[in-house]
Amino acid sequence: MAELLGEVLPGRAGRTGKSDVQDGQRFVIGPDGRPDLRVNWCLGSAKWRRMAWRTQRDYAYSLLVWLNYLITVGVSWWDADDEVASEFLFWRVTDPANEDTVETGTFARDLAGLKKFYTLAARFGVLNPFAEMDAPSIVRHADVKWLDPGGYARWVDLGIRGFDLQGRPDPWWKGRNDQRDRAFCDGLYGNGLRVSEWASVVLPELPAYDRRRGFFTCELAEACAKGGYGHKYWMPRSALRGVLSYVEGARAAAVRRAQAAGRYERIIGRRTVLALHGMHSVTMSSADGGSRKEEWNDVGPQTRKLLFQQTDQGLEPVALWLNEDGLPRDGGGWEHTFDVANKRIESLGLENFSCTAHMLRHSFALRWYSVGKLIKYSRLGHLTEDEQRDFREEVGNTWHLVQTMLGHRSVETTKNVYLGPFKTLEVEVLLAHADDFPVASFMANVFAEHPWVRTDPLAVAK
Numbered sequence: 001m002a003e004l005l006g007e008v009l010p011g012r013a014g015r016t017g018k019s020d021v022q023d024g025q026r027f028v029i030g031p032d033g034r035p036d037l038r039v040n041w042c043l044g045s046a047k048w049r050r051m052a053w054r055t056q057r058d059y060a061y062s063l064l065v066w067l068n069y070l071i072t073v074g075v076s077w078w079d080a081d082d083e084v085a086s087e088f089l090f091w092r093v094t095d096p097a098n099e100d101t102v103e104t105g106t107f108a109r110d111l112a113g114l115k116k117f118y119t120l121a122a123r124f125g126v127l128n129p130f131a132e133m134d135a136p137s138i139v140r141h142a143d144v145k146w147l148d149p150g151g152y153a154r155w156v157d158l159g160i161r162g163f164d165l166q167g168r169p170d171p172w173w174k175g176r177n178d179q180r181d182r183a184f185c186d187g188l189y190g191n192g193l194r195v196s197e198w199a200s201v202v203l204p205e206l207p208a209y210d211r212r213r214g215f216f217t218c219e220l221a222e223a224c225a226k227g228g229y230g231h232k233y234w235m236p237r238s239a240l241r242g243v244l245s246y247v248e249g250a251r252a253a254a255v256r257r258a259q260a261a262g263r264y265e266r267i268i269g270r271r272t273v274l275a276l277h278g279m280h281s282v283t284m285s286s287a288d289g290g291s292r293k294e295e296w297n298d299v300g301p302q303t304r305k306l307l308f309q310q311t312d313q314g315l316e317p318v319a320l321w322l323n324e325d326g327l328p329r330d331g332g333g334w335e336h337t338f339d340v341a342n343k344r345i346e347s348l349g350l351e352n353f354s355c356t357a358h359m360l361r362h363s364f365a366l367r368w369y370s371v372g373k374l375i376k377y378s379r380l381g382h383l384t385e386d387e388q389r390d391f392r393e394e395v396g397n398t399w400h401l402v403q404t405m406l407g408h409r410s411v412e413t414t415k416n417v418y419l420g421p422f423k424t425l426e427v428e429v430l431l432a433h434a435d436d437f438p439v440a441s442f443m444a445n446v447f448a449e450h451p452w453v454r455t456d457p458l459a460v461a462k
Helices: 037-044 053-073 082-093 104-124 149-160 178-191 195-199 237-261 301-305 331-347 357-378 385-393 396-406 411-418 427-432 439-446 457-461
Strands: 003-007 026-029 215-220 231-236 271-277 281-285 291-295 307-311 314-317
Touching (some): 037 053, 149 457, 331 357, 357 396
16 A cells, blocks of 8 residues: 655755755655655655645645555556546545545545646656546535534534533543633634634634623634635634633643653754734744744744744744644644544434534534524514515525635635525524524524434434
8 A cells, every 4th residue: 555654854855865855745655665756756846845735735645545546456657547547536436335435526636636746747758547537526515514503512512522411521531632622613613714724723813802792803824724715704702712711721731741841842843933923923933043024824834833932931832723742733633533522422322413624614604694694684574475585585695794704705605515405494484583683593493304404412302
């Protein structure tokens, strides 16, 4: 099996004496334990490195999946033709024998990455087996799921906080990161960011807490946003309070343990924060021993994980989210958090009650759609039948609200991908629940029987 061993450690590349090995470069080891120099040349080429860090990571993973597939069918990557590529598409997306098929949108990303790889590999005389392949039609709405507020609260209690089915702390619960994990999940559910975006936030980007405010306006850096589309996002007071409690509690304890163990001093490529300029920019040390000032908007996730500030107690990461050992947490590690939570809930006997990080983004969208509708209809009073028919068709303002909250470039993405099933909600049902904006009860009642919305299963059982 071909293996992606990760990245060349920062600061180590120069020791090889080869100019074609780059700091931070990913590299692949074949099943015989030896590298293919042509593959690794492509991963270290200037054209590959000019792509966004997240794109490099995703494309490298797609390449690895392809190389491992070729091993199973006995074909070398330089000999693969369009027929092998078509079989790969079938296996990746459709083949019943593959227990881990992916959605067409994921394969579209695979295809883009493999086309990029083979374009670079053309210098070695290798033909591109994917040259004539078009991305399959993307169907996203089929796997979109939601949690209403009651369902989300129950999922957190059972999977993250370690409660039992009666809502009491489980004495057998062995969780060690429940404060961190709850703060992270509440943040996702409250601000609607993608998991990689929320995972990249640093301490200086957190707003100052004010108990008089219900929401806090924050800025997502372009260097950390999907597609480089930085935008404003809004964090509810309860979510920010949870984050700050984690910073002062579990996070501070992890930092002290790491400082006592001297972990931060041993980090290769560490950068030091020399000065903070509000929430918008930072002066940091540079590799040549000097310093440079940068906007947080331009500082990517990898650099953020290497940034430390000097405190009275010693070095401390500026990254918000840390592992138990005090080191910055990689964004991919949150998948494990959700997997563990879902397995615990399943072990309690609750079936079909799981959650993913992106599902919280969907749920955030649904909540703000509901809020937008309630606010709009509360101002309209009683409507005639003609007016009700008009408002069934008119959803523009509410969709644009949700588009803004999600940070989408296009309102059509918001409509077609996230909230398609809710275009047909009856105005009468919304009006009946509009008084005093009872969002939680409204959503629990309206969506209780919807197959794509997960509510609190224990409340339903009662």
